[in-house]
Amino acid sequence: MTTHPPDSPVKDPDYDLVRVLEESLRNSWRMAAFVQDAAAAGDAELEEWFSKIQYNSLKAGEQGKRLLAARLQRQLELEPE
Template sequence: MVSSETGQVTGTQDKDYNIIWFVEACLSNALRMESYIADADRAGDRELADFFRRAQGESRKGAEQGKRLLSQRLGAAN
């Protein structure tokens, strides 16, 4: 589904909203991975726990990159 909303309704341009959404998704995923890590640890599956820890790290990294990019772009708009 393609929307033609470009900020008139939300007050936030799509490209900026997309970065905000991306950061939220990364942070949400990092939180979700914490549960998955705990499940794997309880099951004694170190390989799976380590896999989820790496995924969590990548989610954190994506969130940090997105926050920096958003900050730069919003700072440039002022």
Template sequence: MTNVTEGGEVTGTKDKNYDLIWFAEQCLSNALRMETYRADAERAGDQELAELFGKAQHESAKGAELAKGLLARRLNQS
């Protein structure tokens, strides 16, 4: 069995903090991607698909806001 250690020993950042930052970045990146997909669907005249991408964009932005809020609270506690 291998000995698994927290990656923070290598990076200087605890894994849970890195995970939170990564999650926020991925949500923001996805929100931007969904805007492109939504616009593509609208140009193609597919309103149903555009609405799906719009909803996904909203949920991704919501996830990013939640992550940013949690990160801010944790940074203020440091």
């Protein structure tokens, strides 16, 4: 049985982009705490794993920021003066 996640509450791709951007950066911030906890506990395996997740989340966040900036710039250029 396949389940599908609920639809976005707002049918707006820019809203979805902002939400994913926010979640990516929040996850990166959360992972930083987990990396520190693992390091303090001497658990190199978890420290490395959390660090990789943090890197990927931060990378996604940075990509999202660039994408959002480009989309907003295009919208501004299309708006009549």
